[in-house]
Amino acid sequence: MKKAAYSFPEEVLEHVFSFIVSDKDRSSISLVCKSWYEIERWCRRKVFVGNCYAVSPPILIKRFPELRSVTLKGKPHFADFNLVPEGWGGFACPWIRAMAGAYPWLEEIRLKRMVVSDESLEIIAKSFRNFKVLVLSSCEGFTTEGLAAIAANCRNLRELDLRESEVEDLSGRWLSDFPDSYTSLESLNISCLGNEVNLLALERLVSRCPNLKTLRLNRAVPLDRLPNLLRGAPQLAELGTGAYTSEMRPDVFSNLAEAFAGCKQLKTLSGFWDVLPSYLPAVYPICSQLISLNLSYATVQSPDLIKLVSRCEKLQKLWVLDYIEDDGLEVLAASCKDLRELRVFPSDPFGLEPNVALTEQGLVSVSEGCPKLQSVLYFCRQMSNAALNTIARNRPNLTRFRLCIIEPRSPDYLTLQPLDDGFGAIVEHCKDLRRLSLSGLLTDRVFGYIGTYGKKLEMLSVAFAGDSDLGLHHVLSGCDNLRKLEIRDCPFGDKALLANAAKLETMRSLWMSSCSVSFGACKVLGQKMPRLNVEVMDESGPPDSRPESSPVEKLYVYRTVAGPRLDMPGFVWTMDDNSALRIS
Amino acid sequence: MATSASAYENDIKNLKATELTLGLPGTHLQQNVPIIDQEKSSASSSSNKRPLQLPHEETSPAQDCGSKCSNIAKNTDDDAAPPPSKAKIVGWPPIRSYRKNSLQEQSEAAGGIYVKVSMDGAPYLRKIDLKIYGGYPQLLKALENMFKLTIGEYSEKEGYKGSDYAPTYEDKDGDWMLVGDVPWDMFVTSCKRLRIMKGSEARGLGCAV
Numbered sequence: 001m002k003k004a005a006y007s008f009p010e011e012v013l014e015h016v017f018s019f020i021v022s023d024k025d026r027s028s029i030s031l032v033c034k035s036w037y038e039i040e041r042w043c044r045r046k047v048f049v050g051n052c053y054a055v056s057p058p059i060l061i062k063r064f065p066e067l068r069s070v071t072l073k074g075k076p077h078f079a080d081f082n083l084v085p086e087g088w089g090g091f092a093c094p095w096i097r098a099m100a101g102a103y104p105w106l107e108e109i110r111l112k113r114m115v116v117s118d119e120s121l122e123i124i125a126k127s128f129r130n131f132k133v134l135v136l137s138s139c140e141g142f143t144t145e146g147l148a149a150i151a152a153n154c155r156n157l158r159e160l161d162l163r164e165s166e167v168e169d170l171s172g173r174w175l176s177d178f179p180d181s182y183t184s185l186e187s188l189n190i191s192c193l194g195n196e197v198n199l200l201a202l203e204r205l206v207s208r209c210p211n212l213k214t215l216r217l218n219r220a221v222p223l224d225r226l227p228n229l230l231r232g233a234p235q236l237a238e239l240g241t242g243a244y245t246s247e248m249r250p251d252v253f254s255n256l257a258e259a260f261a262g263c264k265q266l267k268t269l270s271g272f273w274d275v276l277p278s279y280l281p282a283v284y285p286i287c288s289q290l291i292s293l294n295l296s297y298a299t300v301q302s303p304d305l306i307k308l309v310s311r312c313e314k315l316q317k318l319w320v321l322d323y324i325e326d327d328g329l330e331v332l333a334a335s336c337k338d339l340r341e342l343r344v345f346p347s348d349p350f351g352l353e354p355n356v357a358l359t360e361q362g363l364v365s366v367s368e369g370c371p372k373l374q375s376v377l378y379f380c381r382q383m384s385n386a387a388l389n390t391i392a393r394n395r396p397n398l399t400r401f402r403l404c405i406i407e408p409r410s411p412d413y414l415t416l417q418p419l420d421d422g423f424g425a426i427v428e429h430c431k432d433l434r435r436l437s438l439s440g441l442l443t444d445r446v447f448g449y450i451g452t453y454g455k456k457l458e459m460l461s462v463a464f465a466g467d468s469d470l471g472l473h474h475v476l477s478g479c480d481n482l483r484k485l486e487i488r489d490c491p492f493g494d495k496a497l498l499a500n501a502a503k504l505e506t507m508r509s510l511w512m513s514s515c516s517v518s519f520g521a522c523k524v525l526g527q528k529m530p531r532l533n534v535e536v537m538d539e540s541g542p543p544d545s546r547p548e549s550s551p552v553e554k555l556y557v558y559r560t561v562a563g564p565r566l567d568m569p570g571f572v573w574t575m576d577d578n579s580a581l582r583i584s
Numbered sequence: 585m586a587t588s589a590s591a592y593e594n595d596i597k598n599l600k601a602t603e604l605t606l607g608l609p610g611t612h613l614q615q616n617v618p619i620i621d622q623e624k625s626s627a628s629s630s631s632n633k634r635p636l637q638l639p640h641e642e643t644s645p646a647q648d649c650g651s652k653c654s655n656i657a658k659n660t661d662d663d664a665a666p667p668p669s670k671a672k673i674v675g676w677p678p679i680r681s682y683r684k685n686s687l688q689e690q691s692e693a694a695g696g697i698y699v700k701v702s703m704d705g706a707p708y709l710r711k712i713d714l715k716i717y718g719g720y721p722q723l724l725k726a727l728e729n730m731f732k733l734t735i736g737e738y739s740e741k742e743g744y745k746g747s748d749y750a751p752t753y754e755d756k757d758g759d760w761m762l763v764g765d766v767p768w769d770m771f772v773t774s775c776k777r778l779r780i781m782k783g784s785e786a787r788g789l790g791c792a793v
Contacts, residue, residue: 081675303729357708
């Protein structure tokens with residue numbers, strides 16, 4: 001038996017492993033042999049758990065005893081659009097309690113779509129002496145009291161990022177709980193908070209933290225306080241303004257422009273609520289250094305947007321409202337040759353008629369003019385196969401393509417045909433496409449294309465599309481790298497699901513709502529696949545009070561090594577392998 | 585919408601309002617609208633319309649113009665009548681609630697006075713906040729930028745000379761007035777919507793009295 005490769009001392013292997021950072025690679029290392037598994041698990045410092053119910057705290061802690069950084073995700077993505085009822089789950093508390101006991105040296109906690117209580121925040125604040133990073137992305141369940149605990153106790157905190165979370169804002173007082181001796185803040189994102197924070201405390205905090213690189217304010221911070229804040233942090237790289245409006249006074253403007261000009265490192269801008277267009281020129285001095293601009297709250301018209309965007313020659317990322325219109329996107333295409341990511345949000349999503357001159361043409365222009373464009377999110381009201389074809393051929397380097405044609409089942413507006421061919425062109429030409437969201441009128445054919453060409457596809461979102469189970473079957477049988485599939489209001493049912501049951505174990509999760517999956521099929525799936533949790537959600541009552549053939553409201557299937565979860569609310573039933581209905 | 589006798593008297597006084605014309609049936613705005621929307625616009629044209637005055641008619645403003653109004657209906661009915669009801673689909677379009685709330689908040693923001701602006705021949709409506717303009721010059725400049733046209737100089741006697749376009753607005757009483765006739769502050773509080781008129785109708789304005 002050859003011993004050569006395996007006779008490195010542990011320390012050497014550990015040292016080698018320390019250069020391997022990606023989760024996938026670390027996972028591969030751990031599969032080589034038992035001793036590598038052992039060495040790897042003791043020196044793993046960072047773990048990403050994409051579904052908090054796929055594993056349990058005890059399992060995590062047992063395998064990785066020395067973690068410094070944990071990332072957890074809770075609710076399914078469609079929770080962002082109110083499709084997951086309140087109380088569904090994703091509770092952070094059991095994790096935080098367990099980690100408080102097991103990882104006294106934990107430094108970083110990142111949570112997404114989880115329910116976090118003030119109690120959990122207090123536990124974090126008191127349990128980890130070297131705590132550095134807290135990111136709560138789209139979380140909920142906590143108040144500013146919990147934040148006060150963090151501020152008061154985490155002496156080594158570097159990053160506090162509450163992005164897009166729902167915080168019960170009881171008072172802005174919490175910011176004053178950072179002690180005067182605290183100077184290590186590098187990143188602060190409070191953009192989601194509703195109330196005013198103590199502005200003096202904020203100014204003092206900002207000016208005494210020399211490493212502050214990211215500051216995202218909330219809407220309540222008035223524009224005339226911004227210059228002071230900027231002067232206190234000239235090293236700032238990322239800024240989110242508050243409300244960008246004030247009485248138009250020349251001194252406020254010049255003060256602001258001067259303060260911006262003083263921020264030579266500023267590369268990212270966001271915020272811009274309530275924009276008064278005449279104040280936009282205050283940022284002109286730094287436009288040429290900007291790489292990321294989020295104007296998705298700025299309700300200003302195309303001419304003002306054009307004046308701004310045309311000055312940002314280094315721009316890589318732009319988020320904007322559809323006020324930019326086709327004309328503005330044409331200017332973007334001509335001015336911003338380094339653009340990698342574009343997101344265009346609708347200014348009037350529920351209006352029945354277009355309120356802006358933004359069509360498929362804008363996206364076509366950008367696809368033509370921006371050779372590095374990889375990531376697109378685009379809301380519009382009309383699309384054609386021809387346009388999608390052009391976009392696909394222009395930009396085979398697209399990795400994320402999310403198109404939302406606002407009216408469900410809209411056909412190609414020129415030919416009145418389904419948009420199968422257009423999306424087919426996208427998956428065919430964009431060979432590295434990892435994420436795709438479909439919309440418009442689509443038949444089973446588009447899923448045939450996706451199954452055939454979408455070999456690198458990892459996440460697919462489908463709504464109001466398809467004709468039959470064949471559509472779902474094409475995707476599940478063809479997309480080799482599929483991890484997340486979320487479907488709503490499609491005529492997909494039992495056959496495709498059961499025929500591809502094994503596929504579901506290779507994916508993180510499957511969501512199907514308002515489709516045609518029967519309760520009986522869910523039970524069968526739960527029975528056949530013990531390593532899947534098959535959860536049925538029905539707010540109208542227990543599914544077994546209806547015939548087995550009736551469709552379930554919502555189905556969420558995910559692989560797990562932790563067995564059925566025990567924290568389900570009354571409207572969630574798990575189809576476990578006892579095949580009996582278990583109500584938690 | 586019922587109009588009282590006093591409003592009728594008002595109209596006689598405001599002859600400029602009665603000078604306004606409807607767009608001719610052939611020049612209506614539906615041509616550029618995507619096919620998918622036609623269903624909705626025909627549904628909306630059957631709802632209650634604002635009566636509009638034809639220059640050669642001396643009719644009471646209470647008269648329902650019926651089909652004559654349907655061509656304009658697409659742009660003018662929005663505030664006057666409840667929009668055609670459309671069941672909102674849960675979670676569609678897929679936008680985060682904080683975005684929806686923010687758009688709503690900004691349009692209801694303290695002091696924001698949002699009015700729709702339409703232009704003859706353009707298929708798209710715009711919405712502007714009158715509060716952000718200091719006066720008529722800024723507003724007109726913004727409209728010129730928005731629709732890429734020249735509006736020309738305003739004069740009390742001659743209206744908007746030197747241009748094919750004239751900005752008009754519908755006031756609280758439902759009358760169509762020429763922008764610039766009343767002091768700015770009065771305009772801001774009484775303006776319900778704006779319409780940029782084109783061509784002969786525009787040239788005809790301001791020549792009366």
